[in-house]
Amino acid sequence: MPKTTYSAIPAYITKDGSEIRELMHPAVHGNHCQSLAEALVHPGTTTRLHRHQRSEEIYHVLSGLGTMTLAGKRFALAPGDTVCIAPGAAHCVTATGTAPLRILCCCSPPYAHADTELLPSGHHGEPGVNQIDGADAVTSRSGDEPGAKAVPGPPV
Numbered sequence: 001m002p003k004t005t006y007s008a009i010p011a012y013i014t015k016d017g018s019e020i021r022e023l024m025h026p027a028v029h030g031n032h033c034q035s036l037a038e039a040l041v042h043p044g045t046t047t048r049l050h051r052h053q054r055s056e057e058i059y060h061v062l063s064g065l066g067t068m069t070l071a072g073k074r075f076a077l078a079p080g081d082t083v084c085i086a087p088g089a090a091h092c093v094t095a096t097g098t099a100p101l102r103i104l105c106c107c108s109p110p111y112a113h114a115d116t117e118l119l120p121s122g123h124h125g126e127p128g129v130n131q132i133d134g135a136d137a138v139t140s141r142s143g144d145e146p147g148a149k150a151v152p153g154p155p156v
Helices: none
Strands: 019-024 035-041 050-052 056-063 066-070 073-077 082-085 091-095 101-108 116-118
Touching: 035 091, 050 091, 066 082, 091 101
Parallel strands: none
Antiparallel strands: 019 035, 035 101, 050 116, 056 082, 056 101, 066 073, 066 091
16 A cells, blocks of 8 residues: 655645645556645745646645635635535635645546646636746646756656
8 A cells, every 4th residue: 555754755836836745646656546735825825727627626725724716706715624626617726824825635537737727817707916927836747848847746
């Protein structure tokens, strides 16, 4: 049975601009149908608006405060909240507190950069202010995306 240790997992910046630790991913750990990651969104920042055509995501807030925009609706996030994000639903999160917003993210099928579509600010009424600058924040695990820097993580 695969097991990981948090302190041994390097963080990377994903397409939406959040800092991610892949706690369990098939490309690295031998599981098959889902991935589990911790996302950190730093105070005062908003992830890039995006959607996944294939993956359903479940977010569970561990700590911090925030707001989420999901399919054009905005609502508060607090520790203990859990949100299901359907495939194709545009979403982003903002850390509104003084500490980072820490979220567990489960994806099925597993997270893949290729399944992440960045959307323009204001798409379906979602916010565009204070979003993380994707030109500087977008990196790739494999480094094969234009302008991306290679960082550790599953090669998906």
